[in-house]
Amino acid sequence: MTTIESAKAYLEKAGLSYKEAVVTASSEVQQAAQSLVGQVDAFFIPNDSMVQSALPQVAEVAKDAKIPVYGSSAVMVASGAFATISIDDKTIGAMTAEMADTYLKGTPIAEIPAVVVSEVVVVINKTTADAIGVAISREVLDNAKIMES
Numbered sequence: 762m763t764t765i766e767s768a769k770a771y772l773e774k775a776g777l778s779y780k781e782a783v784v785t786a787s788s789e790v791q792q793a794a795q796s797l798v799g800q801v802d803a804f805f806i807p808n809d810s811m812v813q814s815a816l817p818q819v820a821e822v823a824k825d826a827k828i829p830v831y832g833s834s835a836v837m838v839a840s841g842a843f844a845t846i847s848i849d850d851k852t853i854g855a856m857t858a859e860m861a862d863t864y865l866k867g868t869p870i871a872e873i874p875a876v877v878v879s880e881v882v883v884v885i886n887k888t889t890a891d892a893i894g895v896a897i898s899r900e901v902l903d904n905a906k907i908m909e910s
Contacts, residue, residue: 764833779801782794782796798822806833816842820842827893838885839910840910846882846883847881849881882906
C-alpha cells in the first residue's frame, strides 16, 4: 500500500474527509496548493520528488493561509513544512550501510533479510509553527527534533 493509500484509509476510518490535488509537473504544485486554500484544514504531502522540489512554494501558500503542511520526511520540514512523524534518515542510512557491507562481504542478497524501521522521529519547523500561529506543548517540544527555517 502506498503512503497516500494508507493516508486515505486512515482518514476514512477516522471519519475525516479529504480533497486531492493531482499534479503532473512541479510547475503545477503551487497552483494546486492555492486551489485547496479555503477547502482544507491541513495539507499532507507524501514522499514525491516532484512535489518535494516545489515544497517551498507550497509552504508559502500554506503560511499565508495559516494552514499546516505535514510532510513525509524531515527534508520536507526543512523546506518549510510544519511537521512530520517519520523514520529517521540517519537510522535508515546506517541500516542500509550495514546491509551493503554484508552483501559486499559475500552474503547473497537473498539471504539478507528485509528490515522494517520501527523507530520514528517527530520533526517540527518552529519558524513555520510561529508563522501559522500554532502553539506547541512543552511535552511535544521536549520529544521532537526542532528545526528553524
